[in-house]
Amino acid sequence: MPELPEVETIRRGVAKLLEGQVIQQVVVRETQLRWQVPEELSDILPQQTLYQVQRRGKYLLLQCSLGTVLIHLGMSGRLQVFSSPIPWQKHDHVEWLFGNHYRLRFHDPRRFGCVLWTGEPIERHPLLAHLGPEPLEEDFTGNYLYYLAQKRRVAIKSFIMDNQVVVGVGNIYANEALFSACIHPTRHAATLNLTDYQRLVAKIRAVLTIAIAQGGTTLHDFVDSTGQPGYFKQFLQVYGRAGLACVQCGNTIQQQKIGQRASYFCPVCQH
DNA sequence: AAAAGGACCTGGTGGC
DNA sequence: TGCCACCAGGTCCTTT
Numbered sequence: 236m237p238e239l240p241e242v243e244t245i246r247r248g249v250a251k252l253l254e255g256q257v258i259q260q261v262v263v264r265e266t267q268l269r270w271q272v273p274e275e276l277s278d279i280l281p282q283q284t285l286y287q288v289q290r291r292g293k294y295l296l297l298q299c300s301l302g303t304v305l306i307h308l309g310m311s312g313r314l315q316v317f318s319s320p321i322p323w324q325k326h327d328h329v330e331w332l333f334g335n336h337y338r339l340r341f342h343d344p345r346r347f348g349c350v351l352w353t354g355e356p357i358e359r360h361p362l363l364a365h366l367g368p369e370p371l372e373e374d375f376t377g378n379y380l381y382y383l384a385q386k387r388r389v390a391i392k393s394f395i396m397d398n399q400v401v402v403g404v405g406n407i408y409a410n411e412a413l414f415s416a417c418i419h420p421t422r423h424a425a426t427l428n429l430t431d432y433q434r435l436v437a438k439i440r441a442v443l444t445i446a447i448a449q450g451g452t453t454l455h456d457f458v459d460s461t462g463q464p465g466y467f468k469q470f471l472q473v474y475g476r477a478g479l480a481c482v483q484c485g486n487t488i489q490q491q492k493i494g495q496r497a498s499y500f501c502p503v504c505q506h
Numbered sequence: 507a508a509a510a511g512g513a514c515c516t517g518g519t520g521g522c
Numbered sequence: 523t524g525c526c527a528c529c530a531g532g533t534c535c536t537t538t
Contacts, residue, residue, distance in 0.1 A: 237531060237532090238531060238532090241531075269532095269533090269534090293532075293533095307532080307533090308531090308532090309531090309532055309533085310530070310531060310532055310533095311530085311531080311532095345530090345532095347532060347533080348532090362534095396532095396533095398532095398533075405531060405532070406530090406531060406532085407531065408531095451531095452531080454530085454531065455530080455531090456531095457531070496532095497529085497530085
C-alpha cells in the first residue's frame with residue numbers, strides 16, 4: 236500500500252497528535268507479522284515518552300525514551316489514531332494507549348508489515364543500515380544515480396525501486412516519475428546519460444513532493460492516521476491507465492510486467 | 507556481483 | 523451463487 240508519500244502523511248499525523256505523550260499501555264494481539272513482534276514490547280514501552288516520530292524510507296520510527304519502535308506497513312498496513320476506545324476489528328494487531336487517552340492502532344490484513352523494537356542507535360539496525368539516500372534530501376542527485384548505474388543492466392524502473400539505490404519510490408511513483416521524465420521503464424540503467432539522470436531525479440522529487448502535498452494516493456483503501464484518504468490519484472498520468480489515451484500525445488498507454496510488477500508507459504513519449 | 511524468481515499473506519474482482 | 527485464477531501500494535531470501 237504505502238510508498239513514501241503515504242508513510243510521510245501518516246508520520247505527520249501521528250507526530251502531531253502523539254509526540255511528547257507518555258505510553259501507558261501496549262496491547263499485542265498478533266505477533267506473527269513479517270517478523271515476530273517482540274514479546275517484551277508491552278513490558279518495556281509503558282512509562283516511556285514518545286518524543287519524536289521519524290521516517291526513514293518507508294519505515295516509521297517511534298523514538299522513545301529508551302529506544303525506537305520500528306514500523307513498516309508492508310502492502311496493506313494502516314496506522315490510525317483514535318481519540319476514544321473503539322471495538323477491535325479483524326486484523327488489528329497492535330495498539331498503543333497514550334497519556335492523553337489517544338490510541339494508536341496498527342492494522343494489516345496481509346501481515347507483510349512489521350513492528351519491531353531496538354535499544355541500539357537506529358542507523359545500525361540491519362533493516363536500515365543498507366538503505367540508499369532519501370529522495371528528497373540533497374545527496375540524491377543525478378550524479379549519484381549516474382555513477383551508481385554504471386554496468387547495471389537492470390531495468391531503470393527496477394533500479395529506482397531498489398531501496399539500496401534510493402528509498403521510498405514504489406510502484407506507483409516509479410511509473411509516474413519515468414513517464415514525467417520521458418524515460419522508457421525497461422531501459423537498462425547503464426544506458427541513461429547524466430542528463431537523463433538529472434531529469435529523472437528532478438521528476439522523482441517533484442512527483443513525491445506533490446503526492447505528499449495531496450496526502451498520498453488512495454487507490455482502494457489507503458487512509459492517513461485520521462482515517463482520511465489521499466488525493467494524488469487524480470494526478471496519476473500512467474499508473475493503472477493501460478489501454479487509455481496518453482495525456483500528452485493520445486497514443487495508447489501500454490502495460491507490461493517489469494521485475495514482476497505491473498508497469499505502465501507511453502511507447503511514444505517514453506524512450 | 508548482479509539479476510531473476512519465489513516467498514510471505516489476505517481480500518477483492520472477474521470469468522465461467 | 524460458487525469456485526477458481528489472478529491481482530494488489532513491499533521487500534527479503536534463495537537460486538541462477
